[in-house]
Amino acid sequence: MVNGITWVRVIAFPFLVLLIYLDRQDIFKWLLGICFFTDLIDGMLARKLKVASVFGTKLDSIGDDLTILAGILGVWFFKQDFLIEQRWTIGVMLVLFVLQTLLAFIRYGRITSFHTFLAKLAALLQGTFLLLLFFTQSPFYPLFYVAAIVTTLELIEEIILVMLLNEWRANVRGVFWVLRNR
Numbered sequence: 001m002v003n004g005i006t007w008v009r010v011i012a013f014p015f016l017v018l019l020i021y022l023d024r025q026d027i028f029k030w031l032l033g034i035c036f037f038t039d040l041i042d043g044m045l046a047r048k049l050k051v052a053s054v055f056g057t058k059l060d061s062i063g064d065d066l067t068i069l070a071g072i073l074g075v076w077f078f079k080q081d082f083l084i085e086q087r088w089t090i091g092v093m094l095v096l097f098v099l100q101t102l103l104a105f106i107r108y109g110r111i112t113s114f115h116t117f118l119a120k121l122a123a124l125l126q127g128t129f130l131l132l133l134f135f136t137q138s139p140f141y142p143l144f145y146v147a148a149i150v151t152t153l154e155l156i157e158e159i160i161l162v163m164l165l166n167e168w169r170a171n172v173r174g175v176f177w178v179l180r181n182r
Contacts (some may be wrong), residue, residue, distance in 0.1 A: 002049065003056050005042040008148035009035045009063030015069035025078045028084040029134035030066050032074065035067040036105040036127035043115070058172040064123060082139050103159060108168035115163055116174040118154035125150055 012035050019028040043060060046052040047050045072090075077081050083090065125147035132140050160175050172178060 002042055002046045002051055003053075003059055005038050005045065006056065006059045006063050008038045010059070010149050012174065013066040014068055017073065017167070020070075020073055020077050021082060023077075025074070025134065028078070029030060029075055029131070032134065033131055035063075035070070036088060039064060039123060039127065049122050052171075054170055057113045058110070060115070065111070068123075068126060075130070076132065077131055079139075082133065084155070089145075089162050093148060093151050093155065096152060096159070099159045100155050100162065103162045110168060112158055113163065113169075113170045114158055114163070114172040115170065116154065116157060116172055118150065118157050118174060122147065122154040124149040130176070 012031055016031055016035070017030060019025075019031065039060075042056075042063075043052075046056055101111060104110065125143065129140065129143045129147045132143065157175050161172060161178060163171070164175070164178055
């Protein structure tokens, strides 16, 4: 059941891309909102119902990445002025994301799926900002900058975790907890 909620984000991705192609921001923003909502509840339900699994963790990471990618594509096509204006901030985060992903594939042969506290906070801030961006007339810059800072710190933390952890692990709280348990 919980993985079914997560599958919503994975399955929704091609529809989100189609809505972008069809220039249907009116429907795109609502489907993106549903995807962000499922991201909020799937992990919480898995823990509460005691059905958390490695597969579910991997699927959640894929769903998260596809949802954020759809949001970025939506910004590219519907809010291009904002993207151009913030290209350096977004570029830094993109470079860190690519570096973190490459390091994880080199080290573990897969994406990280660490789901750190910072990653959860970053996802919440990113989702909130993106939804506000699509549902309001102008960007809420304070939220954007807070989300960018938290996302940058989260990506740096994940790079450090890839270097610290010799073997892949899911659901790592963060660097502090890894170092404390050594």
